[in-house]
Amino acid sequence: MLKKELRVILISLLVSLLITGAKFAAYLMTHSVAILSDALESIINVVAGGFASYSIYLASQPKDENHPYGHGKVEFFSIGFEGAMIFIAGILILVKAIQYFIFPKELQKMESGLWVLGVTTLANLLLGLYLVRSGKKLSSLTITGNGQHIMTDVYSSLGLIIALTVIHFTGWNWLDPTVSLLMAGLILTNGYQLMRRSISGLMDETDMKTVDKVIEILSANRRENWIDIHNMRIQQYGNNYHIDCHITMPYYLELNDAHDEMKRVEELVNNGFKNSEVEFFIHMDPCIPSCCHYCLKSACPVRSHPFTGEITWARDNVLPNRKHG
Template sequence: MRTDMRGPNRPRSPLTGQEADMSRKTLWVAAASVLVGIIVLGLKALAWWVTGSVALLSDALESIINVAASGAALIALQVSSRPADDNHQFGHHKAEYISAVIEGVLVVIAALTIMREAYNGFQNPTLPDQPVKGMLLNGAATVVNVVWYVILMRVGRAYRSPALIADAKHLMSDVVTSAAVLAGFVLVPVTGWPQLDPLLAGLVALNVLWTGWGMMKESVGGLMDAAPPPDVVARIKELVSIHAAGAIEAHDLRTRHAGRITFVEFHLVVPGAMTVAAAHEICDRIESAFEQDMDDAIITIHVEPEGEAKHRGVVVL
């Protein structure tokens, strides 16, 4: 955890050993995502090639976006892992949100492309060739996606990486899409109704479109400095209340997320006769509590004399 508690002019520290290790792990996972995406794309493209199915083509088109999005996530993670500098004094963590927004836009483009293919297929419907082979290939791709989704979500949540979490959510959308396509694909040769194939592609497009909207909405919240979840804010207040003994109150608490970093700032009111050294000791105690309880938090505390008390906010126990 990096903590800034002495004001905005304090020099920024380089990445700690733990942070550097986290960055390396997320980068390796992001790089592996690109490789996994290429493998899945190859399987789905082969499934479409042997069957000529519009539904399988729509599934393959979504996988192209997966590869592009994984590449964008990798670049974003490389940028976000850079330490703070003179031009970006709060770090580069928001680069991950930009990646997630880009991924959401790509998903929407994929949905519109699939809709076009579904419309063309509905105008000229044909029964797929070699449906069993196509199902096996697409099924294998789906299994790979499920396994990688679990890994991505676990790493993304552990390291609070919006880019990896967005990539994982997109993969799960792909899994749902593939499962629906496979289920419907069985019915095409059974019913002999070729229009069912492009109809499935249209349903795929709607699911992809909904997923892209959700991804962009969540990422824009991060870019707009949305507050952390209520349980995190409550824990922050609890830590300040417990470990600020000697102070009078803490008010004007503000928090925001930037990637895996949580920024916390508040005013700490102390007795007017308290020495600077004593106030500094309270700040150090709060810092130590945050370091033990919360990862990746940057804290700024403005110390004020008791005349500035507002008698609201965090009550010191």
């Protein structure tokens, strides 16, 4: 897994280096601040690719005494670093665009610059699609985040090509810094979103999509001894997960039987999370008489109240620290 992730990110790094060089060449030919903006953003791809290589290596290291949950959290730091670099690039582009409004420059060799930009945009599109697909396949936050950033670069480059084509045929040079301002806004937004995702991961903010996926897996394979599941908490470490939860079971179960039920929960969820490892800490609660009305155990020898209906598992009863009903 590590070799595959490193190979993907190294390909990204090499291609980004070539694209960045080509974009700066286009800027030197045309003196377009909008192309300079695009080139500055590409520098971030190179820096982020280098940092991502190290973060992927570190995230793959095994658990130790100082890091009992592993080193996967570094991936959140990686996308936060990338987001901060993108945000800084957005500010630099904003400043440069304002300077060009005050001190405009004559654009040159626009046709050659457009050809270079078109080729680099196509290369970026292929790279972005490759990274997003690889990131999902390998369950890598770093690779997926890198791919999403490059796809944003593609969209801004397409807009830039359209704007420069209009400038080339109309001579409206004022569009150049105007487009650069729009690109700065897009880049600043993208940087903020990556930093926001990084902070939420480092602060263990609940990912409701992951919660819903776990609930869906357990609901589809519900066993009659699983009377309810509550107080669920999910933490993500790179592409691995740690889940705490309470499961209410019949109080008279033998310890071995209860252990088998908990192992079944672990196996089901791990099978549902491909390319990820899910570690469970399960606290078993004994059932009480108030559980009887929704308990699915048909041959319960100690039922004190009649069954009235199954309670569907959802966020509102799985996340709180209380038995259902």
